[in-house]
Amino acid sequence: MISTVKHLPASAPHTAPDSSHPPVVVALAGNPNSGKTTLFNRLTGARQHVGNYPGVTVERKEGLCRHRDAQLKVVDLPGTYSLSAFSPEEKVARDFILKEHPGVVVDIVDATNLERNLYLAVQLLELGAPVVLAFNFCDATREQGVKFDLPKLSQMLGTPVAQISGKQGDGVELLLDAARERAAHRQEWNPLVLNYGPMVEREIERLVSLMSFETAPLGNLRWLAIKLLENDPDLQAQFAQGALGEAVRQSQAAIERDAGEEAASLIAGARYGLISEVCQATVQAPVRIGPTWSDRIDAVATHRVWGLPLFLAVMYLTFQLTFAASEAPMGWIEGFFGWMGGQVGAWWPEGSESPLKSLLVDGVIAGVGGVLVFLPNILWLFLAIAILEDSGYMARAAFIMDRVMHKFGLHGKSFIPMLIGFGCSVPAIMATRTLESRRDRLATMLVIPLISCGARLPIYALIIPAFFPSAWQAPMLWLLYVTGVVLAVLLAKLLRSTALKGEAVPFVMELPPYRVPTLRDVAIHMWERGWLYLKKAGTIILGISIVLWAMTHYPKKTVFERDYAAEAAQTRQSSLEKITQLKAAMGLPASDSQLLAAIQQLPAMAGLVDSSPTAAMAAGATNERVARFLETREKLAALRTEHASALEAASESGQAELKQTQAAEMAALEKADSTAFAAAQRFLDDIQAPYAEKMETIGREENAEKLAYSVAGRIGHAMEPVLAPLGFDWRIGTALVGAFAAKEVFVAQMGIVDSVGEADETSATLREKLRANYTPLAAFCIMLFCLISTPCMATTAVVRKESGSWGWAIGQWVGLTMIAYFLTLFVYQIGKFTGFGQ
Amino acid sequence: MFNMTTQTLAQMVPGRLARIVAVEVKAEMQSRLAALGLVPGEVVEVVRSAPQGPCLVAFRASRLALQLELAQGISVRTF
Numbered sequence: 021m022i023s024t025v026k027h028l029p030a031s032a033p034h035t036a037p038d039s040s041h042p043p044v045v046v047a048l049a050g051n052p053n054s055g056k057t058t059l060f061n062r063l064t065g066a067r068q069h070v071g072n073y074p075g076v077t078v079e080r081k082e083g084l085c086r087h088r089d090a091q092l093k094v095v096d097l098p099g100t101y102s103l104s105a106f107s108p109e110e111k112v113a114r115d116f117i118l119k120e121h122p123g124v125v126v127d128i129v130d131a132t133n134l135e136r137n138l139y140l141a142v143q144l145l146e147l148g149a150p151v152v153l154a155f156n157f158c159d160a161t162r163e164q165g166v167k168f169d170l171p172k173l174s175q176m177l178g179t180p181v182a183q184i185s186g187k188q189g190d191g192v193e194l195l196l197d198a199a200r201e202r203a204a205h206r207q208e209w210n211p212l213v214l215n216y217g218p219m220v221e222r223e224i225e226r227l228v229s230l231m232s233f234e235t236a237p238l239g240n241l242r243w244l245a246i247k248l249l250e251n252d253p254d255l256q257a258q259f260a261q262g263a264l265g266e267a268v269r270q271s272q273a274a275i276e277r278d279a280g281e282e283a284a285s286l287i288a289g290a291r292y293g294l295i296s297e298v299c300q301a302t303v304q305a306p307v308r309i310g311p312t313w314s315d316r317i318d319a320v321a322t323h324r325v326w327g328l329p330l331f332l333a334v335m336y337l338t339f340q341l342t343f344a345a346s347e348a349p350m351g352w353i354e355g356f357f358g359w360m361g362g363q364v365g366a367w368w369p370e371g372s373e374s375p376l377k378s379l380l381v382d383g384v385i386a387g388v389g390g391v392l393v394f395l396p397n398i399l400w401l402f403l404a405i406a407i408l409e410d411s412g413y414m415a416r417a418a419f420i421m422d423r424v425m426h427k428f429g430l431h432g433k434s435f436i437p438m439l440i441g442f443g444c445s446v447p448a449i450m451a452t453r454t455l456e457s458r459r460d461r462l463a464t465m466l467v468i469p470l471i472s473c474g475a476r477l478p479i480y481a482l483i484i485p486a487f488f489p490s491a492w493q494a495p496m497l498w499l500l501y502v503t504g505v506v507l508a509v510l511l512a513k514l515l516r517s518t519a520l521k522g523e524a525v526p527f528v529m530e531l532p533p534y535r536v537p538t539l540r541d542v543a544i545h546m547w548e549r550g551w552l553y554l555k556k557a558g559t560i561i562l563g564i565s566i567v568l569w570a571m572t573h574y575p576k577k578t579v580f581e582r583d584y585a586a587e588a589a590q591t592r593q594s595s596l597e598k599i600t601q602l603k604a605a606m607g608l609p610a611s612d613s614q615l616l617a618a619i620q621q622l623p624a625m626a627g628l629v630d631s632s633p634t635a636a637m638a639a640g641a642t643n644e645r646v647a648r649f650l651e652t653r654e655k656l657a658a659l660r661t662e663h664a665s666a667l668e669a670a671s672e673s674g675q676a677e678l679k680q681t682q683a684a685e686m687a688a689l690e691k692a693d694s695t696a697f698a699a700a701q702r703f704l705d706d707i708q709a710p711y712a713e714k715m716e717t718i719g720r721e722e723n724a725e726k727l728a729y730s731v732a733g734r735i736g737h738a739m740e741p742v743l744a745p746l747g748f749d750w751r752i753g754t755a756l757v758g759a760f761a762a763k764e765v766f767v768a769q770m771g772i773v774d775s776v777g778e779a780d781e782t783s784a785t786l787r788e789k790l791r792a793n794y795t796p797l798a799a800f801c802i803m804l805f806c807l808i809s810t811p812c813m814a815t816t817a818v819v820r821k822e823s824g825s826w827g828w829a830i831g832q833w834v835g836l837t838m839i840a841y842f843l844t845l846f847v848y849q850i851g852k853f854t855g856f857g858q
Numbered sequence: 859m860f861n862m863t864t865q866t867l868a869q870m871v872p873g874r875l876a877r878i879v880a881v882e883v884k885a886e887m888q889s890r891l892a893a894l895g896l897v898p899g900e901v902v903e904v905v906r907s908a909p910q911g912p913c914l915v916a917f918r919a920s921r922l923a924l925q926l927e928l929a930q931g932i933s934v935r936t937f
Contacts, residue, residue, distance in 0.1 A: 102893035106886045133919035136895040251885045281898075284885060288892035289899070315905075318921070322906055322914060419923045423911030426925075526887055527912055527925035530894065 043084065043091040044203045045120070046196075049113060049144060050128030051137050052099035053412070053532035055156040059128060059186035060096040061544050063196075068548070080112075087196045095122065101136070103143040104247070105254035108458065117149050123203035124150045126195065128186070131155040131168070132533070134303065138295045145179060148211030148240055152199045153181045159188070166305045173302040178212060187538055211240055216290045219279045223249065223271035230267050231259075249275070249283040314412075314533040321416045322531075331420045334413065335439055338404040342443055346396035353396070357389030375573075383569035388562060392554075394446055394814065399550050401440060401447040406545035410537030415529055422527055428509045429516030431460040431527065438464065438508065441471030445815040449822055450549060459520045463512050465819055466832050469811035470508035472501050475763035479806050482767050486787035487796040496800075504807055507839070553818075568761045568813075570731070577729040584722045588715060592628055595711045602707065606645055606699045614646045619703075624712045648693055653700040655689055660704075732757045746805065746844045747798030747852075756805075762812050797851040801844045809840030863936055868913065868929035870904040876934035877901050883931040895920055896932065 050056040061068075064083025081096040097116055098109035105111035117125060127144055129137040144151050155168065174181040180198045184191035215221065227245040247255045248268045260268050275283040311319070320326050361381045368377045408414045414433070422432030433455050441448035448468045455461040480500060484493050596616075603615055620628050663682045670678050690697040727733045728750075736754030743753050751770065759766035770786060790799065810833060811819070820829035850856075870876060878900050881888055896902070900917055907913035912923045924932075 100893075102889065104889045104893070106889055135918060136893075136920055139893055139895070250889065253886070282888075284888055285881065285892070285898065288889070288897050292895075292897055292899075314921070315916075318905075318914075324906070415923070419912060419914065422923070422925070426911075526883075526928045527923065528887070528890060528894065528928055529923045531914070531921040531923055533919070533921075 043093040044123040044200060045093045045095060046085075046199055046203070047095045047097050047116060047122035047125045048128060049097045049117075049125050049140065050099060051101055051130060051133075051140060053530065054099070054128045054130040054137060055186040056099055056128045057096060058538060058541055059154070059156070059184070059192070060094060061538075061540050062186060062189055062192065063092075063094050068544070085196075087193075087200070090200065092196070092200070100140065102140055103147065104250060104252050106252075107456070109456075111254055114147075117144070117147065122149075123206070124152055124199045126152050126154050126199055128154050128156050130157055131161045131166070131183075132157050132164070135292070135295050135299060138298070139291060141177070141179075142212070142214070142291050142294060145177060145212035146214060146246070147243055150202050150206040151179045152195065152202050153177070153179055154195050155181060155183045156186050158183045158191075159185050164305070164308070166303065169302040169304075173298060176298045176301065178210075211243060213242070214290060214294055216246070216287055217279075219275050220249070220283060220286055220290070223275055223283070227264075227267060227271060230264055246287060250287055251284055312533070317534050318416065318531065321413065322419055327416075327420045331417050334408070334417070335436070338401075338408070338436075338440075341404050342397055342401040342440065342447065345400050349396035350393050353393050354389065357385055357392070361385045361389075375576075378573060379566070379569065382573070383566045384562070386569075394444065395550060395554065397444055398447050398450065398553050399546050401451065402546045402549040403542060405436075405451060406542040407537050410535065410541055410545075412532045412534045415531045418529060419531065426527070429513050430464060431455055431457065434460060434464040434512075437468060438471055441468045441473060443474050445469050445471070445473050445811060446553075446818050449815065449818045450553070452822065459516070462823060462828060463515045463520050465822060466515060466828070466835075467508040467512045469815055469832070469836060470504045470511065470808060472504040472807055473763065475812070476806060478767050479763065480803055482770075482786065483790065483799050483803055486790045487794075487799040500803055500807055503804070507808065511839075552821075568732075568758070571735070571757065572727060572730050572732045574730055577726050580722065580725055582721075582725075584718050587718050588627075591711060591714045591718070595625075595628060595707055598707045602699060602703060605702070606649065606695065608643070608645060612643065612646075614643045615649070618646055618650055619707075622708070624708050627715065628711070645696070648696040649699050649703075652689065652693060652696040653703060656697070656700050657704060659685060659689065727754065745849065746841070747794070747801050747848045748805075749793070751793070752802060756810070759806060760810050760813055762814070763806065766806060797848060797856065801848045801851075804847060805840050805844045807840075808843060809837045811836060864933055865936065866930050867902070867904060867915065867924070867932040867934055868907070868926055870907070870934065870936070872904050872907055874936055875901055875903050876936040878932060879935050880933045881931065882933070883928055887928060887931075891928070891932075894922060896922070902934065 048056050048060055060081065060083070063085040067085075068081055068083040079098070083094050083096075085092045085094050095116065097113040100107070100110045100113050103110060103114045105114055116122070125144055127141050129141060131137075141151065141153055153174075155170075161168070168183075170181050170183065180202055182191055182195040182198050184195050186192070216224065224242060224245045227248065228241045231241050231244065244255065244259060248260050248264075249272060251272075256265065256268070272283045275281075275286065279286055281289075321330060323330075364385060365377060365381045368374050405414075408417070414436075417436065418432035420432070421435040425432050425434050434452075437448045437451040437455075440451050445468050448471070449465050452461045452464045452468075455464060480497055484496050488496050599616060599619060600610075603610065603612060606615070608615060616629070619625055659682075663685075666678060666682075667675060728737070732754050733750075735757055736750040736752075739753035739756075740748075740750040743749070755766050755770045767786075770790075794802070816829050816833055819832055820826055823829065864879065865876075867876075867878075878896065878898050880898055881891055881896060883891065891897075895917065896915075902915050902917040905914040905916050905921070907929075910926065912925045913929050915922045915924055915929075
C-alpha cells in the first residue's frame, strides 16, 4: 500500500482547516467502470441517498462517510469519459463541479487503462477544480508488472495522487487524508494550463480578448474559450450568441485552414500528447503478449455463432431467477396479507358492513399487498442485473443484440427490459435504467406494456377455453403474444421516427474488462432498487388502490330492487322444513337435534341457522343413524365427483365400461346401508344442492346490484355506447376499470358483474356465462383489448417515476388505450362484416 | 517494404492492425470518440466485424463496440 501525496505549488493560499461544520463535500468523478461506485459503496455503506438531478433522469447519489474526526459528504457523480457537456451525465458532472463547488474532486482512475482515464483527469485539472487522483485497480497493475513513479506523475500533473484498491479497501484512508488536505488548502482554483500549439493558442488569445471577465464560469476565460472551440453545445448556447459566436466560428475556420485539422481534434490531440508525455516519464510497463483473460472470454461471448446462444442462455437464467425464484416469496407475501386481512377483518363482528373494515381490508391491505407482492421480482431481477452489469457482460449482450434491435430504432440494451416484460412490466420498466440515451429509454419504456405480461395470462386462460376448441387454444395464445411483440416493435419504430426522433445516438460502447462483482455492490444495488420501488411506486399505487376500492364500493346501495335478506330467510326456512321431513324418513324422533347440528357444520350448508351449534351438539353424532348418514353422505359425494372427473377424462369407447364399474361401486355403497344411502341421496339432491346454489345466487346478485350502482358500475354503463362497437357490454366496461388496478383483477371483476360469485380462471360457471353472453369474435376482441390497452396502475406509476413526468405516463396510458380501441374496433367490425367468429 | 493503404475501419479485416489517420464524424461523436481514446495516431485492431452490425475494436486496454456508420467515418492506414 503506497500513497503519495503532493501538494499544489505554494501559490495556493492556505486557510485554516475547518473541521467543525459543514461536512466537506467530496465529489467522486471518473470513467464508467473505473470502480467509482465500488469506492462510493465502500465509503458510505448503506447510508446513501439516491435522488435525481432536477429535470434529467441522471441519478444523484450521495452519502455520509466518517473519516477520523470529521464527517464527509460524498457525492457520486455520473461516470463520464470527458467533461464536454454532450450527454446529460457529462453536463451534470460538470455543472456540479462548477456550480456547487465541492471541497475536493476525487477522480477515480482505472490504472489498467491509464491513458484514457487521464483524459478526464486533465480536463478536470484544466477546469481548475481541486483534484486528487485515485489510482484504482493497483493490485491488477502490480500483477501485470506495471510500475508507476507516482511522485513524478503527481509533480508533472500538479495534483496529489493516491493508490487504492476500491475492492479490498487498501489505501482508502490515505486517499481520504489527501482529499481532506486538498480541500483544506483550496481557495483559488488553480487551473492547469496546457499548450495547444501556436494556431490554437493564437485563437484562444483572440477569443479571450473578446470576453468579459464576469461571463466565464469561475472567471476562467481560457477554459471557456477552449470549450467554445471544442463545440461544447451547452456553453455555446449560454455564451456564444451573437458576436462571440461569430468569432468562435471564425477562429475554428482559421485553425482548420492553417493547421489542416479541426480545432476539436487538435485540442484532444494536445491533451493526449500531455498524457503520453507523462506516461512515458512515469510508467514502466512490460510488453504484454497474447490476449488477456477478458479477450479469451470475449472470444466466446461475442462470437458470431456462439455469442447468441450464450446470450439466450443467460437471458433464460435471468428470467428464471426473476420469476421462478420469486414464486415462493410472492406466495408468502400474498398469504401474509390474506392472513392480515382476515385478522383485521375479525375486529368487526361477522357480516359487518363497516366502511372502515372494508377500507382497511379491501382497500389498504389489499392495495399494499398488491404492491409488496412484486418486491421479490424486483429484488431478484436487480440482483441478476447487478451481476450482469458489474461483471461486464451487459455490454456484450448489447453488442450481440444491437444489430436486431437497431432495425426497430432501439438500442441493443433494450432487449433485456423487453424480455423481462413477459413476466411483469414493472421491473421491466425499471430495467430500462441501463439505457444511457433518454430517447432509447423512453421508447423502450413506452412499448413495454405491449409485451404480454404474466398478469394477463389469467384473462386468456379464462376466455380461450370458453370459446375455442382445444386444437385452437395454443395457436390463439401464441397469436396474442405475437401480436403484442409485433405491436411493440412497430410502435417503437414509430416513436423513434416521430415523437422521440432525433438522430439515433450512434452506438459506441466500451466493453469493460470482465470483473468479479463484489457482494457489497450487488447487495446495495438490490436494496436501493427495492427501496425506491417501495417508497415511490408504493405511495402512488396505494393511493390509486384506495380510489379504485372506493369506486367499486361507493355509492352504497341501500334500497335494493329485491329483498335479498327475505329471500335468504325463505331459502333457509324451506331447507329446515326439508330436514324435518328427512328426519321422519330416517326414523329419527322429532325431538332429535343431532342431525341438524351435524348438517349445520357442513361447509356447503353454512349460515343455515343463525346461532352457532352448542358444544354439546357439536360434540359429534352419538346417534348411530346420524353417524352412518354422515359417513354415507361423505362417501357418496366423493364417489360422485370422482366419477364425474373420470368420465370426463375417459375416451369414448372407455366410457361405457367406466359407467358399469361406477354403477357397481354405487350399488355396493347402497348395499352397505340402504336407509342411510337413500337419506344421503335425498339430502344431497334435494337439500344441499338447492340450498347452496340458491344462497350463492342471492349473494352474487346482491353484489352485482351493488357493483352496478357503484362508480365503477356506472362508468361501465356509461362506457357501453363507446364499447358497443367493439362487441363489449357494460360488464366488460366495469371489469376493465378493475383491470387498471391489476390486469388479473379483470377475471375477478367479470365474476362479480356476471354474478357468478368468486371467480378465477378455472371457473366453469363463468365460462358458461361468457359463452351465453358473447360471441367468439367478441371474446377475441376482449383479449385483444386487454393485451393492448391501459397499462395497470403499477406500470403507470413506475413510468411516471422513471420518465420523470406524468406527461409520458398519461400519454402512454391514453395512447395505448386508443390503439387498443381502434384496433379492436377494426377487428370486430371486419369480423362482424365477414361473419367470422359469430 | 511498406504496403500502406488507406481504408475505413469498417473495411478492415479482423485481426489486422492499423493506425487511425482521421476521424470524420459529427462533432458530438468526435468528442466522444476522442474521450474514449480514438484519436488520429492511435493504433487499433478490429477484433470482430459483422456485415451490418457493430464492429469490435481493440487498442491499448480498451475494447470498444462501434456502430457501422461510425466505423465508416474513421480512416485508417494498415501496415
